[in-house]
Amino acid sequence: MELYAFHLMPYPNIDPKVREKYSSAWVVYPNSEYDPVLGQHLYDEYLDQLTFADQIGFDAVVVNEHHQNAYGLMPSPNIMASALIGRTTNAKIAILGNGIALRDNPLRVAEEVAMLDVMSGGRVLSGFVRGIGAEYHSMGLDPTRSRSRFFEAHDLIVKAWTEPGPFSWDGENYQFRYVNVWPRPLQQPHPPIFVPSQGSAETLRWAAQHRYPLACTFVPMERLKQFYDQYRQYASEDFGYEAGPEQFGFTSIVYVHPDGEEAAAAELEPHIKYFKERAFTLPLPTFFPPGYTAAESYKTRIEIARELASSGGPTLTAGEPLIGSPEQVGERLERNLAACGAGTLMAQFQVGDMPHDKVMRSMELFGSEVMPFLSKNKVTS
Template structure:
């Protein structure tokens, strides 16, 4: 289950969002879902209710026992690595080793401006932040001299619950190069199909798998999380109507959040400057036909997932958003139960998860 609060405060309060996330996380634990995850964003209705995913995930960890707890993703550019590595190590202990750590570059100009971080440093800050956290988790008396941070020698406490460290994921929106770099480094991957073409996404996944294999990592040892919104109902038309309404809301909020990129603030983010233009021409039926959103009755959603697996591979973990926008609590609970009872059994897990 993926929790990404794209909602206006006038539609749903922060307290209501967090309470709903807690209830749905408990349900995910009960029904056999693999993980719950959330994002890091600031200021706008596009995820701004979650400026600190570690705080929310700590609360979800306390309410669950089995389901894994995932950052999807934290942004190293906005936090000193000693602080970030320490917070995540604490969460690894509080969840008794259920933490997966997704790291992302960030891409919203207003966020970089608020932290006084140039966007053209985002790639380098991301790479340094991920490696600094990994080294802090695994190295005693670490002395770090990087481009952006220098510290040490220090030994982080607590050491992570999982050894040598929690599984590391890299979030990539559109870049095959970033996916390949993650594969070479032996990191897992998080992708979002809504912001790419199917051909582009296929190329990203192929680049990742090839780089993983060429680097000599264990065959099949990687994990790929692919994120979808999911609108599921016993009545097909009802699910489609909800999906069209809330997907249009999501696209509109995303377009407003990324609008500053159109002013030239994202030279290192090719294609992002056209998001507003794409949003203006958004076609729900085309998005549904391309399987960028899952919607309908159980039979329809099963068919969509079958098509996705045939197109992109059977080695993907789907991370599903059942409570997008201001969708009602009862509708989200019903969708989660329907998916667990009537969709999930059609796709049995085929392989064990790697430790790191």
């Protein structure tokens, strides 16, 4: 079992009176609402939280890329990764991931991740994402090219990391006379690549083909099982190997409280509400702009949007809620991983506008009581 500490670094002061004038906290929510003085304070706290995760034994700390929104303040995950390298000693730095299709020059990603890998002594996990639809609005990029750009940028970056330069690249989307990336990554043949997925068959098959672990964010347990089963099936039937639990990871909100589930849920509830209602809401045309997926996938999105509307919004916990006493959280965490055959839990401690002291108290309990519980079971299992 691997435990990653996942963070979105949200903006916690979204004013509901301002927010209600806009369809979303993404793309159109005005940046005049961002207070940079508060922003500095937030970065300090959020980095402290991830640094603490390293100290209490998390296997990795997770950063990610989103643009022009109050949902997550990390448009450049590599800058956060760089800050974390100096503060952490053992944990991997998981960048889940760089939006490689969003760059007009994907070699910049190859360069930066190689730098981070060298600087960290080989502690980088390199996720690659296409970027959700909102990013295409924010970056002024044609979503109909997003898949093609994603696959080509991936091929280019991996080649730049693994084959001697200079070589030339003449692709559909990217052309370079000289590809000769300095520095090269420390890990050989390259930092491990992770792929977040919303479960499209094409992405699942492609990830299975390359043996890239799937990292799923806010996917309910039933769909996780479907995605993982599909991946395992591609692996065994098309690519001749059995996919193990180390190839599957997912996010879950974690909140540990000494008084158990009821007390934990009551304390967590306003922050979940803030997160869902003010930060996370994505209108369909923002989330899935025209051309971002094939027509068939869009129909599936309509179905999912209708399901979510009737069930009260996105699921932030896959399986049993990891909310409660240390023992409850530990047992459920193990059961959730076992239920879908996953090996990695990406725990999100900070949610929405949850203040630093609450986050730290929950993390401290996780470190002092859940971690020993899990490692004891690790030995016996």
